[in-house]
Amino acid sequence: MKLTLKIWRQSEQKDPGRFETHCIDGVSEDSSFLEMLDQLNEQLLEEGVEPVAFDHDCREGICGMCSLTINGFAHGPENSTTTCQLHMRKFKDGDTITIEPFRARAFPVLRDLVVDRSAFDKIIQAGGFISVRTGSAPDGNALPIPKDESDQAMDAAACIGCGACVASCKNASAMLFTAAKAGHLNLLPQGKAEQEKRVLDMVSAMDGAGFGNCRNYGECSASCPKDISLDFISKLNRDHAKAKLKKLFS
């Protein structure tokens, strides 16, 4: 395949950045999108141009490290797919592809396509855990959990923390990410004791980190490589309202 790539280049956070156009030939349909970028970088090296920086690690859709907005879509146009799992057979010979970083106020660009997503860690640190001391846990089967509840918690827990939800939201809201973690823990009996504190703290950390408000556009879930459902946002809204009320009257 032969492709034209319009790629965002930015030397550092303060650099305003710009698009650069590169042509690449001989791309295999079987290669992944990131392998295509590897090939481009080898080519740039030969040409004496600095390679394009992008984040990646597992390259199997689970670590959440890869990002990229491809032709306007976070992780590209293919549903339920991370950039590392997107394969070139989904494009046509001769295509022009636009590649940008995930854009959001809370995710500053470090270089080229690499962004800083540490704001997500702040949200988890605020309450995305169950407080249990190592070694103090009761037997794993002491507390049976109905299968469907546990399955639902797993649906939420499947979030890989990539940030596509934020990048695809007009307001750059982190509501789906926050709701997935809160939902996972709040759905389980182990997580109930801290539920109210958890939702209040996580939501305020989210607001504090510079993410925008959720307006129920739904783009987040549509772009989510793990198909995290919007239902978790409704659940977080309910849990949050309840917790606020309770706090008000206590």
Added chain:
Amino acid sequence: MKLDSKIPDGPISEKWDNHRFSSKLVNPANKRKYRIIVVGSGLAGGAAAATLGELGYNIDCFCYQDTPRRAHSIAAQGGINAAKNYQNDGDSIHRLFYDTVKGGDFRSREANVHRLAQVSVNIIDQCVAQGVPFAREYGGLLANRSFGGAQVSRTFYARGQTGQQLLIGAYSALSRQVATGQVKMHTRQEMLDLVAVDGHAKGIVTRNLANGEIKAWTADAVLLCTGGYGNVYYLSTNAVGCNVTAAYRAYRRGAGFANPCYTQIHPTCIPVSGDHQSKLTLMSESLRNDGRVWVPRDESDCPKNPNDVAENERDYYLERKYPSFGNLAPRDISSRSAKEACDDGRGVGPGGRGVYLDFSDAISRLGEDTIRERYGNLFQMYERITGENAYQRPMRIYPAIHYTMGGLWVDYNLMTTVPGCFALGEANFSDHGANRLGASALMQGLSDGYFVIPNTIGNYLAGTGSGSVSPDGPEVKEVLDSVRQRVDQLTSCEGRRSSRSYHKQLGQIMWEYAGMARNEAGLKKAIGEIQNLREDFQKNLHVPGSGDNLNAELERAGRVRDFLDFGELLCRDALERNESCGGHFREEHQTTDGEAKRDDENFAHAAVWEFKGEGDTPERHVEEMDFENVKLAVRSYK
């Protein structure tokens, strides 16, 4: 180099309890005075940092990714073993211990393995309490499945994402400690050297991958939880960033490296599709519970659509050769059988390097929905990569490098031969011998991190004072300078070749001569070729840009540089181990039907390599492995 394993006295089942009781404690008020560096944030590192932080130690935890939640433990799919015997199918701590020692082909340390089996039960409790959403039965109790190398059902799992869920559990515990300030997390930082003062580990030097800053950190102990070295083969199932640098740098500073030749080849990976390939993807071994492995009986059927190959024209070779374990034969055996079938000309897919994993029987027995429920995400992953639908057509799989059993030598306390430097999880050598059983890596990482190190580190710390080394001291400065020099060397190289091209070439040498089957001539050849390649690297490498900003080419060049040294060490170890065992198959040592033949007389030991200086031949030491509780026997899965 002195190798004192510090195995506690007493019967095997009491060693751990005795040891915990006799271990020194650091009192709570004093814990505050100690600073501990944890390198790596996977299951071992994340669990250790969280637990030690909770105990009151001051922790600095480092990872090269942008957040600790991305560590490669996350990619483990299948599950985690524990001797809970919830299924009442005859499991016990002793059986898990026995299976692991036997599965490791009698090359692991009994006392460590027994402790692992004991602690396994606590891990499940801990993870459930953290909210890990393990699979459950309709009655609400935890579900189990069986896994290669075992005849009981003791594997706990969370869909095909067990590693992810366990890691997120550890990450959440870690985050809780970060919030309290007990753990300081340093992301996008790569350890480039170990600081030793008077022979004791007292810190590390890192490079900040985002801005290039090179910095020294001092502490009272250093925990290396940096994973395995599978990427020395270039193509492996490891994350692209996984590397041996931290462990190799510790080796150069005096930590013995044990059994580097023990590498595990995983039988069920998606075959290579072309030269562009940057990594290989594993299809969880759990698929072998319901999938049947076969190749056509006759070479001429290989190009056909597999659905058109008649039942009696198929060779279900694992079921044929290993009737009692069948498709669940251990990894090394399954992998070699696949290679044999392909060497025989009966492989399928591009290049004839693939075998079928067929679900049609399971689908007609259980229905497509059940299979989708069990493995849906894996089938989806397969389709994305290959463009094929495995519900309708058997998967193609082929073995790939997946895990490395060798690692830094550690004693029973998990301390390396450098006092104060510990190695946990895949980075150490102790628990899996020459072959790891499925669902045991997660178990070991968490065991070391949550339950072992918090109990054993006191033995070291209580005997040393805290906070004695200044970050501006001469020893620290010397290490800092040498790291700066190495980075400068890489960026000032005026050649034309990319580090990736060297990495690829190294990988080809390793896979060809030190892959699934090895022999003396090949290994010698590999050593020569690696030396030549290294020389070429030093002359012809090209790294663009500078060291003072985000520079992925520079990162790779540094890692490849260490892989070039390490690959040679691996081949040397494979050459000296003149026997076959587990994942180390020497063609000279096999039975008439092609099974690995151990030499217990001469090789029932761990080989531990000591660095002797740049360009000098390292020295080989041994720790004898005594088997008092499991009788040395020919491993048979027939």
